[in-house]
Amino acid sequence: MKPTVQKKELGNLIKKNQQLKKQLDSLERDYRTWNEKRERDDLENITATIKKLEAEVSQTMSDFSALADQNGKPMEFYEDFHYSFAILSDLFESLKKIRGDLEKQSHIQVGKINHMEIDWVKLRKAFEMMGNHFTALERENDLSFF
Secondary structure: OOOOHHHHHHHHHHHHHHHHHHHHHHHHHHHOOOOOOHOOOOOOOOHHHHHHHHHHHHHHHHHHHHHHHHHHOOOOOHHHHHHHHHHHHHHHHHHHHHHHHHHHHHOOHHHHHHHHHHHHHHHHHHHHHHHHHHHHHHHHHHHHOO
């Protein structure tokens, strides 16, 4: 597995996370205008993006594990992936609560949207940590060839 593959995968995670941010912003706008249909559509889009992120985090994690195993070194940033999965799980839970709000009372509680925004920031930081660890691993690989 070439390091450029992992770089591309990390780039894709970051792009998907930016897409998620735009979708969360759209949900917040639609919430403020009381547009229930668009809120439902936003939630469907957010759910699809989070599912894709979860699959890509899993794929990236296995690719990074293979790279670390090739070097005979433990993957120091394995915890970053677990942290990302925990955040994605929190996002799914928040989505369930928001959907429940829409089904029961046709109104989303703004605190739940804010909670998803906080989770998004945590996820962005987790991806940044992965990038930092990958850069460190890449440097070690470059040095090990000499």
